[in-house]
Amino acid sequence: MDAMNTIRCQSVEQFQEALARIWDVEVTQSDRGPIDIVMSATSVGDCLVYGGSANRTLVCSGRRAEEFFTISPITGSGVGSRYRGQQLDEGEMLLLDPGGDVYQQMVAGHRQEGISIPVALAERIVQAEHQSSAEDLWNRWCVKSTPHITTHVARVVHQILSQPDMRHSQVSTGIALAGNIIALVQGNLQIRSAPTSHALRRRLVGRAEELIRSRLDNPPSVTELCEATHASRRLLFYAFKELVGRSPHAHAKVLRLHAARRRILARKNERCVQQIGFDLGFSHPGQFAIDYARLFGESPSKTRLDSQQKS
Numbered sequence: 001m002d003a004m005n006t007i008r009c010q011s012v013e014q015f016q017e018a019l020a021r022i023w024d025v026e027v028t029q030s031d032r033g034p035i036d037i038v039m040s041a042t043s044v045g046d047c048l049v050y051g052g053s054a055n056r057t058l059v060c061s062g063r064r065a066e067e068f069f070t071i072s073p074i075t076g077s078g079v080g081s082r083y084r085g086q087q088l089d090e091g092e093m094l095l096l097d098p099g100g101d102v103y104q105q106m107v108a109g110h111r112q113e114g115i116s117i118p119v120a121l122a123e124r125i126v127q128a129e130h131q132s133s134a135e136d137l138w139n140r141w142c143v144k145s146t147p148h149i150t151t152h153v154a155r156v157v158h159q160i161l162s163q164p165d166m167r168h169s170q171v172s173t174g175i176a177l178a179g180n181i182i183a184l185v186q187g188n189l190q191i192r193s194a195p196t197s198h199a200l201r202r203r204l205v206g207r208a209e210e211l212i213r214s215r216l217d218n219p220p221s222v223t224e225l226c227e228a229t230h231a232s233r234r235l236l237f238y239a240f241k242e243l244v245g246r247s248p249h250a251h252a253k254v255l256r257l258h259a260a261r262r263r264i265l266a267r268k269n270e271r272c273v274q275q276i277g278f279d280l281g282f283s284h285p286g287q288f289a290i291d292y293a294r295l296f297g298e299s300p301s302k303t304r305l306d307s308q309q310k311s
Helices: 012-018 119-130 134-138 147-162 174-185 198-214 222-229 233-244 248-266 274-279 285-296 300-310
Strands: 005-009 023-029 037-044 047-054 058-064 068-073 092-096 101-106 111-118 143-145
Touching: 005 012, 012 023, 012 037, 037 147, 037 174, 047 147, 047 174, 068 119, 068 147, 092 147, 111 119, 111 147, 111 174, 119 134, 119 174, 119 222, 119 233, 147 174, 174 222, 198 222, 198 233, 198 248, 222 233, 222 248, 233 248, 248 274, 248 285, 248 300, 274 285, 274 300, 285 300
Parallel strands: none
Antiparallel strands: 005 037, 023 058, 037 047, 047 111, 058 101, 068 092, 068 111, 092 143
């Protein structure tokens, strides 16, 4: 994850420039007086996560960038603002299409947050995880009212913006973040898969495990697992839950932790157990120790010391 950038704009021109990556708009100020706009933004892979507010009512008109889909949850601080002439209410969510027109009024004090996902990445995820196309799945990007999903998406955005050092979390890569957010947005759709046999589910999990074990140092994303197994996200998660009792992400972490334990025991005379964690893709030493102790009831160092004493 890239470093957090926080800027303070004292003019609408500065604000326009700050958001030039995701839209080409003219921003005008409706209220009189000096303007103060605070923006925070960070990149997660190729995705852009941002949030900001202004002390004056702003009107934005123009077009969004062709390269991004944007998802913007409307929380209590955004009530009263308008999009394409429609008033926004708490719990709604803006789903903004690439290159679409922007006619948005942002009320003074309104905090707007969003996640912009590259078109190519969004289409890849939708095809692999939901076995559809962005156009078929969403039909048209517009305002949707799904309060519990909006709350969840807003919480994810807030966590990223308030905790920029999240490399050890499951949203530390752009494809993982985008996959999670798209799954949340589509969570209210009842997409039913055709009945599948136990044998098919075993094959799906087996293929997924093969890929995970071949890349313990760089665990595959859910999208990559769906591509490898030719299964939808829903079916993949169902098969993992049924057969191993945990999600693909959680199962991959368990496999990596067990691999770490085996390596610690095999290299009991080596002092640095942190390097084993790094070798298995655990980039945050503290989180590696926490996850290891939670699973095995002891720290990696204690595993090594006990093994030395028994030899």
